[in-house]
Amino acid sequence: MTDVVEIPIRAELPPNYAHADDAGADLRAAESAVLAPGGRALIGTGVSIALPEGYAAFVVPRSGLAAKHGITVLNAPGTVDAGYRGEIKVTLLNTDQEHEFRVEVGDRIAQVVFTPVSRAVFAPVAELPDSERGAKGFGSTGVRG
Ligand SMILES: O=c1ccn([C@H]2C[C@H](O)[C@@H](COP(=O)(O)OP(=O)(O)OP(=O)(O)O)O2)c(=O)[nH]1
Numbered sequence: 323m324t325d326v327v328e329i330p331i332r333a334e335l336p337p338n339y340a341h342a343d344d345a346g347a348d349l350r351a352a353e354s355a356v357l358a359p360g361g362r363a364l365i366g367t368g369v370s371i372a373l374p375e376g377y378a379a380f381v382v383p384r385s386g387l388a389a390k391h392g393i394t395v396l397n398a399p400g401t402v403d404a405g406y407r408g409e410i411k412v413t414l415l416n417t418d419q420e421h422e423f424r425v426e427v428g429d430r431i432a433q434v435v436f437t438p439v440s441r442a443v444f445a446p447v448a449e450l451p452d453s454e455r456g457a458k459g460f461g462s463t464g465v466r467g
């Protein structure tokens with residue numbers, strides 16, 4: 323069964339899940355905007371929430387807007403802190419260098435995912451424990467095969 327968390331919300335256009343088992347709830351634009359080719363815009367959603375302590379919300383792109391129009395969330399995943407009570411806004415980036423992209427009020431421009439998060443307590447050490455990967459990264463395993 324899906325884990326459900328109740329989140330107090332103030333919104334004219336609340337985020338909505340397209341399907342009962344979706345992880346992401348679509349965020350709607352509360353204002354119109356025109357993104358020039360290569361341009362960006364900070365777009366209000368009119369949504370403000372009170373996340374439970376120990377939770378975060380991540381504002382992430384929609385794959386259809388990315389694949390069809392080159393639209394992404396510039397700071398993806400946008401991080402909404404549990405204590406944030408302001409309006410959730412979406413920084414859309416139009417990566418298409420030829421076409422502008424128009425946003426109308428009510429358009430579903432991004433999605434939001436809710437998740438519990440851990441906070442770190444940093445414990446300084448002289449040496450880190452060994453691991454199989456060690457310091458290898460940034461393509462160390464290649465691409466093919
Ligand atoms: O896509 C986003 C990302 C963040 N926020 C809101 C909620 C978050 O809690 C707050 C601050 O975000 P972040 O910490 O990413 O921004 P910052 O540039 O570090 O600002 P601050 O100095 O206020 O933390 O802005 C959004 O509405 N949308």
Ligand SMILES: [Mg+2]
């Ligand atoms: Mg910050």
